[in-house]
Structures are given as structure tokens and as C-alpha cells.
Amino acid sequence: MIRFGPAGIPIQCKGSSTLEGVRCCADIGLTAMEMEFVQGVRMSETSAADVRKASQETGISLSSHAPYFVNLCSREPEKVENSFRHIIASARITALAGGDITVFHPGFYQKQSPEEAFAAAKKNLKAIEEKLKQDGIKIRLGAETVGKKSAFGGLLESIRLSQQLDMVVPVIDFAHLHARGDMRLKKAEDYKRVFDLLEKELGSYVRRFHCHFSEINYSDKGELNHLVLGTSDEPPFRPFMKVLAENGYSGTVICESPKLDLDALTMKAEYERLVAHAGSVKR
Template sequence: MLTIGCHLSSAKGYTAMAKEAEKIHANTFQFFTRNPRGARAKEINPEDVKIFHKKAKEQGIAQILAHAPYTLNACSADESVREFAVNTMRDDLQRMEYTPGNCYNFHPGSHVKQGPETGIAYIAQMLNELLKKDQSTTVLLETMAGKGSEVGRNFEELREILDRVELQEKMGVCLDTCHVYDAGYDIVTDLDGVLTEFDKVIGLNRLRAVHLNDSMFGLSSHKDRHARIGEGKIGLEAIVRVINHPALSHLPFYLETPNDLEGYAREIALLREAYKE
């Protein structure tokens, strides 16, 4: 069965997200842990979480994916920004234990003219400070498009971060189809080659989730602008190859396309029809 969902608003709580997922025939979903452009986090209601767990079991909701706010930059040149990243992720990982056994995804950050090596060192330092042996959450590094001074613009940079993390069993990677294509990895004409390279550099065993997005600008553009499925430079045919690839088809897929709930429902239906059991 295809495990697919989209990004849902967490403003009304976990149960509301489960209901929205049911409405669009999704069996997973992604959500922001807090305001994506700020710092505020909604207080968790234990009763809401209790109802969510029951509903998730009834609906067959698989691994859900929390996304850190965009304001989290673990490798900023500004010490106060790095401190904010540490405090935010620490709080997020504590909150994640209300829904144990899931994943938490974050953008590695931007080194802001310090150089990628310095950025990588800061990110690993944060992870080594925060990851705990008894946590149930797997933290995912997201593949990035390479705009500006982003860290994670290639597989080698992600591998360098992972190599420096002490509790490696708590780490994984989320592959974003728009980001990797924009970064220069040709998943349209050479998906096998890209996945072979990923396996060689990082290891496919570390891949835990896929952000399924078309790309507005395309190969090597380094733009990071998502398009609806089939309306961008990647195209529907290539996206269908992604969800059916034997190295990927068992993973959860999360749509981050520019859509409302009705649009997500259409994309989910389209991809379910194209998925080969």
C-alpha cells in the first residue's frame, strides 16, 4: 500500500489533522511543530493526543513527520540564532514523545559565509548536545536545493554531518524530490543513478521519508520552488517512477505542493492510481 499524505496545519491539534487526513484518503501526514516563521508553539493537549492515537490506529495512519520551523538555523554566524535552534529543537524533541516512534525533519541551515565545514561542525555539535539514547524520535536531515549558503546541497555534506553524530541510530535523511533535482541530481532521466550515488555516499538504509514535490525551475536551478505534481519540470511520469522505485516504494511520501486540501486530495488519488502494489 502506498503511504502518502501532505502537509497539514497543526493549529487545531493532532485529532483535527487525523480527521483531515481521513477526508483526503491520506494514511500519513506532515505538520509544523510550531509557527514555521516564528518561535511560538501551541500547547499540547494530552486528551487530544489520546484521541489521536485511537483515531490513527483506526485509520491506519503510518509514521507521521514533524517539521521544524524555517527559523531554525543551527549553523548561523549569529550565536543567538544558534542558541534559538538548540532551544527550539530541544523543546520539539520533548514534545515529540507525546507521539512516540515518529520522525522529526529539519533543514540543516545556512552557514552565512562561514563556509560549509564550519556549518557542518555547528550542526553536528547541536545534534550531539540534544540527541538522547532514550528518545523514540528519529531526526531527519533534509536534502536541500543549494540556494545561497545552504548546508546539505549535496549528499556529501549530509554524510559529513551524520559521520560526526555520536548517536547515529537516532538519525536519518528525508529526500525532497524538488530539492535534489534543483541541486543537480537528475531524478528525471537517471533516477537509478541518483539512488546509487545516495546509497554509496549516505546509505539507502538511512532514508526514512520522501518529500514528493514537482519543481518550478528545474535541474541545477538551486531555486527551491515547489510545483504541483505534473505541473513542473520533473513531471508526472518521473514522479510516478519515484513512488514505484523498489528502493523507495516502501517509504512514506509527503506532498508539500502549493495546494489546498482539495488539491492534495486530487494528487493523492492520482498517485494511488499510479502506484503498483
């Protein structure tokens, strides 16, 4: 089963709170929502409890995006400390709201080699995991595949972090993979290759994956900005839906296009059409 939802409160939602966003997702036929804490975690514990209740009533599954101000590869103690604070705050409130994953951007190479950046990110994530375990917070930490060549967290780096840490899983941002050049995505085979790699390296993760999707504008340095579906077909969503429909993977697709919920519904409709088609072929 694949869940679809917007990165943030739906455009069609009349209100502006997370609670209203969850209810709106349910009303328009979506099944997930990512809470955007990208400018800072400002949700109170009381609101988180209300959101949790609404998500249980509506069946909307929740995730979150931690603040952008994270660099786990930094050698500056103050920056590392701030990164800890942002990820732990995000993880904590997400768990209280009933979410099961908080997504973060791992960091930047700056002057370090890829190996040095990896070692720093791993050490810092390990410390974050220890703190979360101590506090009894059950959540997955989603290392998002980044879109810029200067950023740490390519597909292989995110997979490797996941293999070496308990709570970390890769969050595949397909637009970023395409823009950074980690994988250029054109056909169904290209998407299948990503899932084959995930299955080979991480086994059951393909039955509980979390990913981001949109089209994207990019330069030779990587991502520029996310685009609505149908703008350039880079990367194209239809072959992606085909791979999801034909292979029995389970997980969540969060739509990061500027038309958030509208494009999430477009993907969901295409996915359901292909699932129905695959079913009728089998019969």
C-alpha cells in the same frame, strides 16, 4: 510499502486542528501526515495524546516539520540556543503524538566554508541528540536537503551528517535537489540514482525513507516556490512513482505542493497503478 500524505492539514478538511487533519487524511484515503510546526511548536501535551490515539486508530503515520528559525551552523550562541529549543520542542511533542521523525532545515553557510558549517552543525546536532537521549525521547531527526545554494544541507552533506550521528537521517526534498542543482531530475534513472546513493551510503534507510515532493520554481540561486503537480514537470512525479513501484523501497512521501492532499492522492493513485501493472507483468 509507500505512505502518502500532505505537509499539513488537508485542504479538504473542514476543521483546522491536527486531530481533524489526521481523521480527514484517513477519510480521503491517505496514509501519512506531516504536522507543520514551522512557525513555532504550539501543540499541548493533551492534544498530542489525542493525536496519538487518532493516529493509532486510523493508521495514519505522523511526522513533523520543526520551526524554520533554525541555524545549527551559526557561531552566535543565542541563535544556536534558539535552534536547540525549537528542535527539541518539536522532537518532544512529535514523539508524544506518536510521530517518528521531525524534519528540520540545518542552517546557512554565511561566511563559513562548507567544512566549517558541517563541523558546527555536527557538534550542535550531537548535543541535541544527547539531550533527547537523556530525556528518553525516541525519534529520528530529519536533515532536509535544502533548496537554496546559500543554505547548508545539500544531498551529500545531509547523508554525511546521518553517517556521523545516531538519530539523524536525510530527508530528501526532491524539488529542492532539482532547484539547487544537487541533482536535476528528469527521468526514472535520475530518481534511481538518488536511491542508489542512499542505499550505498545508508543501507536500510531506503526501506524507511522520508521525503518531500512537489514541483518547484527556481532561479540560479535555487528554490523560489513550490508548485502544484503538472505545472512545469520540474521535477516530474511519474518517473518518481515508477522508481518507487519497481524497486521495493519503503517510506513516506509528503506532498508539499500548494494542492497538498489533492496532489498526494494523485501521486498515490499513480503509484498504485504502477504497482498493479508491475504485478500483472510478473504474472
